[in-house]
Amino acid sequence: MTKTKVLIITYYWPPAGGPGVQRWLKFVKYLPEFGIEPIVYVPSNPSYPIIDETLLQEVSEDITVLKQAIKEPYKFAGFLSNNKSNAISKGIIPKEKEQSIIDKLLLFVRGNFFIPDARKNWVRPSVQYLDTYIDDYNIKTVITTGPPHSLHLIGLELQKRAGVKWFADFRDPWTTIGYHKQLKLTDFAKQKHKALEKQVLQTADEIIVTSHVTKKEFSKLTDKPISVITNGYDRNNVANLPLDKKFTLAHIGSLLSKRNPEVLWQVLKELVAEYSDFARDFELHFVGSVSEEVLMSIEINGLSLYVTNHSYVTHNKAIAFQKKSQVLLLIEIDSEETKCIIPGKLFEYMVSNRPILAIGPDDSDVESLIKETNSGSYFKYQDHDEIKNTLLNFYKAYQEGSLKSHAIGLQKYSRKALTESLSKLILWE
Numbered sequence: 001m002t003k004t005k006v007l008i009i010t011y012y013w014p015p016a017g018g019p020g021v022q023r024w025l026k027f028v029k030y031l032p033e034f035g036i037e038p039i040v041y042v043p044s045n046p047s048y049p050i051i052d053e054t055l056l057q058e059v060s061e062d063i064t065v066l067k068q069a070i071k072e073p074y075k076f077a078g079f080l081s082n083n084k085s086n087a088i089s090k091g092i093i094p095k096e097k098e099q100s101i102i103d104k105l106l107l108f109v110r111g112n113f114f115i116p117d118a119r120k121n122w123v124r125p126s127v128q129y130l131d132t133y134i135d136d137y138n139i140k141t142v143i144t145t146g147p148p149h150s151l152h153l154i155g156l157e158l159q160k161r162a163g164v165k166w167f168a169d170f171r172d173p174w175t176t177i178g179y180h181k182q183l184k185l186t187d188f189a190k191q192k193h194k195a196l197e198k199q200v201l202q203t204a205d206e207i208i209v210t211s212h213v214t215k216k217e218f219s220k221l222t223d224k225p226i227s228v229i230t231n232g233y234d235r236n237n238v239a240n241l242p243l244d245k246k247f248t249l250a251h252i253g254s255l256l257s258k259r260n261p262e263v264l265w266q267v268l269k270e271l272v273a274e275y276s277d278f279a280r281d282f283e284l285h286f287v288g289s290v291s292e293e294v295l296m297s298i299e300i301n302g303l304s305l306y307v308t309n310h311s312y313v314t315h316n317k318a319i320a321f322q323k324k325s326q327v328l329l330l331i332e333i334d335s336e337e338t339k340c341i342i343p344g345k346l347f348e349y350m351v352s353n354r355p356i357l358a359i360g361p362d363d364s365d366v367e368s369l370i371k372e373t374n375s376g377s378y379f380k381y382q383d384h385d386e387i388k389n390t391l392l393n394f395y396k397a398y399q400e401g402s403l404k405s406h407a408i409g410l411q412k413y414s415r416k417a418l419t420e421s422l423s424k425l426i427l428w429e
Helices: 019-034 053-058 073-089 101-113 120-136 150-162 178-183 187-203 212-218 262-274 276-281 292-300 315-324 336-340 345-350 365-373 384-400 415-427
Strands: 004-009 036-043 064-068 141-146 165-170 206-209 226-228 247-252 282-287 307-309 327-331 356-359 376-379
Touching: 004 019, 004 120, 004 150, 004 415, 019 036, 019 053, 019 415, 036 120, 036 415, 053 315, 064 120, 120 150, 141 150, 150 165, 150 187, 165 187, 206 212, 206 415, 212 226, 212 336, 212 365, 247 315, 247 384, 262 276, 262 282, 262 292, 262 384, 276 282, 276 384, 282 315, 315 345, 327 345, 345 356, 345 365, 356 365, 356 384, 365 376, 376 384
Parallel strands: 004 036, 004 141, 036 064, 141 165, 165 206, 206 226, 247 282, 247 327, 282 307, 327 356, 356 376
Antiparallel strands: none
16 A cells, blocks of 8 residues: 655754654654654754764664755854853753853854754755755655754745645744743744744644644644654563662653752651661652752752752663662753643653652643643642652652562553554545
């Protein structure tokens, strides 16, 4: 049977590491099983802040991957300060009072000269190349995924030129994402962002989002159909490891300045002071980038001796940490804008068989998912006593050798099941 060809335009692709690459890497893996031939278009010379060569093993040799050069402004910004430009490309933005002149300059340039983002110069050459390719290979469907949201402008132009059906996939929101306010935008730049966002939302044939909160937000800007297809978990070849002997709390992924759960550090400080056995058994593991402000808060609370910082590891090693840690931490910024953010690692946490302790804003999509799947406990930043009691209960279960999660209803969040949902959208006429 002839498969339906679909052109997928993405910036993040192996060997890129981090969460941005996982969603479409997994969709591409499973789409052929549902009668769809994915053709992937990516930059040939990207500037990825994180590299994970092991992910190349997940790209089938049967997949067509098209590559075109991109001019990366972060490479030029590196002449000013390589560390600072690399941090901004990861979304790590220092607090206003801690920003140097170079920080402020880079943020201003990024926010006002590169709209919607620093990959805007890839739009025109991509359209020129893909317009011909679409015609030559009779492609009827194009999918763009952002961030970077400039890739949606490629879809916008290809729809106009080639008459393709265009799906715009938003892994994160556009103008309401947390760091947007920190880009020192002029009024003109703010309006340009909003105008482009609205144009994309009102022009794409179908919008795909990762959370119900984002769907509700976008529904106010467009009457185009919006589908929620979350991120998920995949089968993996990581063996189940023996659990840590210590009572380990592990956070997998970046822990940035604004995502600093001071209430948790205060609770842990109290538990260490009040329970000698807890102080003996407790360890705090960070797997990924941790901001200096977070480390300072930990030091102020007298917890530095309990910390092991593993920095960035490959995806398989991150899964291994998830499986062997006693408790998994999931922290989100306490703001209205982050209610829609569902970290991809949440779904991998869910199938690790380890209890999740999550802290974030009230009434978030993460809170709903954790409650729906019975995969852990969710708290607001004000829930000091509740966090303390839960950690004590986790610790007692650890002492008894009975600490584990009791998750339910996870199958629908498998990458294969989610890809089947995507395939139905693509093939529906």
